[in-house]
Amino acid sequence: MEVHHIGYLVKRLADSRDAFAALGFDVVRPVEYDPIRDVNIEFIANGGYCVELIEPASSGSPLMPLLKKFKNAPYHLCFIAEDLEKAKEEFEGKGYMLFRDIEPAPCLDGRRVVFMVNPDIGIIEIADKEPL
Ligand code: NI
Numbered sequence: 804m805e806v807h808h809i810g811y812l813v814k815r816l817a818d819s820r821d822a823f824a825a826l827g828f829d830v831v832r833p834v835e836y837d838p839i840r841d842v843n844i845e846f847i848a849n850g851g852y853c854v855e856l857i858e859p860a861s862s863g864s865p866l867m868p869l870l871k872k873f874k875n876a877p878y879h880l881c882f883i884a885e886d887l888e889k890a891k892e893e894f895e896g897k898g899y900m901l902f903r904d905i906e907p908a909p910c911l912d913g914r915r916v917v918f919m920v921n922p923d924i925g926i927i928e929i930a931d932k933e934p935l
Contacts (some may be wrong), residue, residue: 804882808853811877812870816858835910843908882927890929
């Protein structure tokens with residue numbers, strides 16, 4: 804599957820953007836609020852590497868426990884699926900556990916995404932190829 808982005812948890816998105824800018828990353832999709840996950844999200848890229856900066860917007864954000872655990876760190880790779888339901892089933896059959904079931908991702912133009920966990924590689928995200 805094609806890799807879409809690397810999801811990167813950050814404490815302070817603006818500071819992280821500046822630090823990544825010094826490493827050659829440009830903003831490709833400016834910061835937006837995702838009300839489903841209570842996070843601010845911005846996409847930045849350097850060549851073929853697209854990074855999703857994810858900043859919990861409040862202490863109640865479902866991503867806050869992960870930020871406390873991982874600090875500023877990459878924590879998921881996002882892959883593109885031709886057929887999201889089929890990919891979910893296929894990876895469940897390969898021993899992946901469901902972490903967050905299929906939901907729309909407002910910051911990906913409303914494409915749907917699913918988060919799954921593999922005991923050997925951690926969290927992956929799978930996204931629709933196109934917005935529905
Ligand atoms: Ni992501």
